[in-house]
Amino acid sequence: MPTITEKENTVLSVRGLKKSFGGQAILDDISVDLKQGEVVLLRGENGSGKTTLVNILTGNLEPDKGEIHLNFNGNKELFSWPRHWWKALNPFDHFTPERLVWEGVGRVWQDIRLFPTMSTLENVMVFAPGLRGENPVLALISNCAKKENRQNKKISSEWLGKLGLGDRLDSSCDKIPLGQMKRVAIARARPQKPWILLFPSSSFGMCLHRKLQLLFSIRSGNG
Amino acid sequence: MILQLLVNGIITGSLISIMAIGFGIIYSTTNFFHIAYGSVYVVAAYIMHTFLSWHFPFIISLAMSLFFAVVIGVLIELLVYKPLHKKRAPQGIYLISSLGVYILMINITALIFGNETKLLSYGIEKSIHFGDVILTKIQIAQCVTFILLSILSLFFMHYTRIGKTIQAMGCNARLLEFCGVNLQKLRFIIFAIGSFFAGVASILTGLDVGIDPYMGMIPLLNAVTAVILGGIKRIEGIIAGAFFIGITQNLVIGYLSGRWESVVTFSMLILFFLYQSGGIIKVKKRAEEL
Ligand SMILES: Nc1ncnc2c1ncn2[C@@H]1O[C@H](COP(=O)(O)OP(=O)(O)O)[C@@H](O)[C@H]1O
Numbered sequence: 001m002p003t004i005t006e007k008e009n010t011v012l013s014v015r016g017l018k019k020s021f022g023g024q025a026i027l028d029d030i031s032v033d034l035k036q037g038e039v040v041l042l043r044g045e046n047g048s049g050k051t052t053l054v055n056i057l058t059g060n061l062e063p064d065k066g067e068i069h070l071n072f073n074g075n076k077e078l079f080s081w082p083r084h085w086w087k088a089l090n091p092f093d094h095f096t097p098e099r100l101v102w103e104g105v106g107r108v109w110q111d112i113r114l115f116p117t118m119s120t121l122e123n124v125m126v127f128a129p130g131l132r133g134e135n136p137v138l139a140l141i142s143n144c145a146k147k148e149n150r151q152n153k154k155i156s157s158e159w160l161g162k163l164g165l166g167d168r169l170d171s172s173c174d175k176i177p178l179g180q181m182k183r184v185a186i187a188r189a190r191p192q193k194p195w196i197l198l199f200p201s202s203s204f205g206m207c208l209h210r211k212l213q214l215l216f217s218i219r220s221g222n223g
Numbered sequence: 224m225i226l227q228l229l230v231n232g233i234i235t236g237s238l239i240s241i242m243a244i245g246f247g248i249i250y251s252t253t254n255f256f257h258i259a260y261g262s263v264y265v266v267a268a269y270i271m272h273t274f275l276s277w278h279f280p281f282i283i284s285l286a287m288s289l290f291f292a293v294v295i296g297v298l299i300e301l302l303v304y305k306p307l308h309k310k311r312a313p314q315g316i317y318l319i320s321s322l323g324v325y326i327l328m329i330n331i332t333a334l335i336f337g338n339e340t341k342l343l344s345y346g347i348e349k350s351i352h353f354g355d356v357i358l359t360k361i362q363i364a365q366c367v368t369f370i371l372l373s374i375l376s377l378f379f380m381h382y383t384r385i386g387k388t389i390q391a392m393g394c395n396a397r398l399l400e401f402c403g404v405n406l407q408k409l410r411f412i413i414f415a416i417g418s419f420f421a422g423v424a425s426i427l428t429g430l431d432v433g434i435d436p437y438m439g440m441i442p443l444l445n446a447v448t449a450v451i452l453g454g455i456k457r458i459e460g461i462i463a464g465a466f467f468i469g470i471t472q473n474l475v476i477g478y479l480s481g482r483w484e485s486v487v488t489f490s491m492l493i494l495f496f497l498y499q500s501g502g503i504i505k506v507k508k509r510a511e512e513l
């Protein structure tokens with residue numbers, strides 16, 4: 001187990017994480033440190049709890065015990081369990097996927113998971129968090145919201161173009177080949193501007209080299 | 224005569240469309256039949272009636288009625304569906320709870336206002352003749368409102384951020400959380416928009432034929448049928464479904480009898496359920512990845 005040394009460029013550190021399902025401990029006293037620009041491979045047997053760990057890091061599951069520190073560009077967050085009762089009262093301090101996306105944790109799924117009846121471009125665009133156009137009134141009247149939307153569209157289509165899907169922007173995501181679906185899934189991480197991207201290497205058929213290249217370019221995308 | 228029937232069908236279709244767009248936006252995202260939508264429809268009309276009886280101007284009564292329709296719709300979500308959602312209740316529970324809310328609200332309305340039909344506008348509507356076709360002013364208002372609202376909602380769904388988000392929620396609500404969207408807030412917005420449409424449909428109908436506490440069920444079922452026939456994914460489909468029902472109903476009224484109106488609608492619904500392929504069965508997701 002690594003020692004607790006607070007380094008400047010550590011973006012994520014996890015301490016003493018515990019999670020059990022129905023009394024059986026799946027994760028026991030897990031500690032992880034991720035530094036900026038680092039690519040880390042999480043390996044393990046089938047059923048060893050990799051997905052469970054990822055589910056926790058994306059806010060999908062709450063651990064039974066432990067701490068998660070996030071430090072994105074000086075913006076520090078600490079989540080710790082077991083949670084004190086007064087924290088449950090604060091409506092703005094919940095550990096949810098939506099919150100972690102805002103903080104900067106991105107995820108690509110093993111089973112790809114696109115919005116099936118929407119186009120590739122729409123799939124990428126929807127993944128940009130926190131646009132003003134999410135307010136229905138602003139969406140209709142505010143010029144800022146419209147400008148943001150256009151900007152988002154531009155970035156998303158550029159990014160799809162880089163991944164070789166430039167002529168597929170309007171194709172419905174349930175009608176394109178699997179390889180292209182995977183590329184859409186990767187492209188979606190771009191508008192999210194994640195500090196950490198959790199990426200399932202096993203199910204993505206592209207060669208590892210290219211994937212790592214992509215990962216780095218996503219990172220460099222947010223400085 | 225056929226021309227008049229078609230025009231009547233278009234007007235009926237407009238009203239069903241307004242109701243069905245609101246119902247569809249809720250159904251397509253939450254995946255359960257919001258039956259209490261019918262009671263929002265009824266209560267909106269009675270609020271309009273109350274404000275008019277207090278001698279408020281028409282436009283203020285209209286605004287208050289729509290405002291309270293939205294508030295009631297959001298309250299139903301907040302007090303009934305949200306707790307169920309938190310418990311991850313199965314679809315059947317939503318349906319029964321929604322039916323319960325519907326019955327409760329209808330009975331309270333009947334208790335306060337009585338069972339008899341009330342009017343929202345007095346005096347006989349001046350009718351306008353276009354050749355053989357006769358239209359009343361309120362019918363024209365119904366059509367115009369429908370056109371405005373459908374353009375607005377098509378624009379909203381296709382060209383705005385929130386429209387795309389709502390569409391995405393219909394595909395996969397859990398995945399939408401990973402787009403940084405607060406699902407609870409989005410559900411409020413969806414119930415607010417839907418209830419607004421119910422309020423509009425209710426007042427447009429009430430101004431024409433008057434209101435009573437039981438006026439909600441038939442428009443609700445028409446809306447359900449339109450949404451099922453037209454498909455929930457697109458507003459264009461819902462409108463097409465609504466017009467199909469509206470025109471068929473009026474042809475039946477013209478050539479057979481008014482008594483067959485509902486029979487025809489629901490036979491269409493049942494036939495569609497029996498012979499449609501796919502749609503009802505959802506793709507299974509892997510449980511472990513949530
Ligand atoms: N939601 C859950 N409820 C109960 N048990 C679960 C749940 N999710 C995962 N598990 C169990 O946790 C163990 C680890 O699973 P998982 O994290 O998917 O492993 P991996 O991804 O490394 O193959 C498995 O034994 C699995 O059955």
Ligand SMILES: [Mg+2]
Nearest residue numbers: 047050051052
């Ligand atoms: Mg796994």
